[in-house]
Amino acid sequence: MPSVTQSPAWKALQAHYDAQGKTLNLRTLLADKSRFERYHATFTAPAEQHPSILLDYSKNIVSDETLALLLTLARDSHVEAHRDAMFNGSTVNITERRSVLHTALRNRSNTPVKVDGEDQMPLVNAVLAQMRATSDAIRSGKWTGYTGKAITDVVNIGIGGSDLGPVMVTEALKHYAKPGLNVHFVSNVDGTHMAETLKTLDRETTIFIVASKTFTTIETLTNAGTAKAWFLEQANDVSVLLRFIGGGGLKRGIKGCVSKFLYRI
Numbered sequence: 591m592p593s594v595t596q597s598p599a600w601k602a603l604q605a606h607y608d609a610q611g612k613t614l615n616l617r618t619l620l621a622d623k624s625r626f627e628r629y630h631a632t633f634t635a636p637a638e639q640h641p642s643i644l645l646d647y648s649k650n651i652v653s654d655e656t657l658a659l660l661l662t663l664a665r666d667s668h669v670e671a672h673r674d675a676m677f678n679g680s681t682v683n684i685t686e687r688r689s690v691l692h693t694a695l696r697n698r699s700n701t702p703v704k705v706d707g708e709d710q711m712p713l714v715n716a717v718l719a720q721m722r723a724t725s726d727a728i729r730s731g732k733w734t735g736y737t738g739k740a741i742t743d744v745v746n747i748g749i750g751g752s753d754l755g756p757v758m759v760t761e762a763l764k765h766y767a768k769p770g771l772n773v774h775f776v777s778n779v780d781g782t783h784m785a786e787t788l789k790t791l792d793r794e795t796t797i798f799i800v801a802s803k804t805f806t807t808i809e810t811l812t813n814a815g816t817a818k819a820w821f822l823e824q825a826n827d828v829s830v831l832l833r834f835i836g837g838g839g840l841k842r843g844i845k846g847c848v849s850k851f852l853y854r855i
């Protein structure tokens with residue numbers, strides 16, 4: 591594949607930067623009172639009347655010409671075709687030779703997303719419903735710890751994307767969190783991270799989530815093993831199955847976790 595920096599669109603953008611871009615000044619750009627009108631976009635959800643998301647890109651150091659050249663570069667690089675391929679379930683993850691279906695997870699319109707001719711939406715909706723049922727059961731106190739006490743602490747064990755995603759969602763939805771239900775994240779394989787977290791927890795009121803796409807990640811498996819050993823110091827072998835929820839590749843799963851508590855991601 592030819593390098594993007596050799597393309598005419600890139601060269602035109604570079605020439606524009608050398609001639610004018612370097613000296614563009616935000617104060618001068620913002621003096622144009624109609625700039626915001628041209629440099630913003632809004633999103634209105636299908637069921638809503640008013641926009642709920644505003645993207646204001648007027649504060650970027652770009653002129654109309656820069657923007658036009660950037661868009662030409664994006665079009666010439668087939669960004670739109672790549673975007674469409676991602677949304678329709680094509681194999682865009684070329685290293686793992688698979689589609690990336692995070693877009694399907696957010697597809698509330700439910701339009702079919704097909705992989706090898708098979709619509710993935712029923713599976714996505716089933717897992718979302720399963721997750722809703724689990725979180726409702728924990729929040730309402732229907733699911734208790736192994737001695738019957740309500741859950742007070744949830745520990746997410748995962749690293750990389752399997753840590754950052756849950757952390758981000760928890761931060762973003764903090765407002766809706768249930769008071770008294772604490773969430774912890776253990777990602778570091780350095781034993782101190784798990785040890786310091788466990789120090790504050792009660793086995794009778796703690797539940798663990800093991801998040802992993804592959805279930806081969808050594809840090810995650812090591813930390814899950816440590817947590818399991820800690821749990822079994824007091825609980826019995828059967829109850830551990832119910833206190834660990836695995837998220838990730840269904841096929842591999844996690845030792846000591848029944849399939850009912852595995853969530854296919």
Ligand SMILES: O=P(O)(O)OC[C@H]1O[C@H](O)[C@H](O)[C@@H](O)[C@@H]1O
Pocket residue numbers: 749750751752801802803804805806807810
């Ligand atoms: O979700 P997992 O398969 O356990 O992988 C967790 C993480 O492992 C490594 O750190 C990779 O570099 C990350 O990209 C990945 O998110």
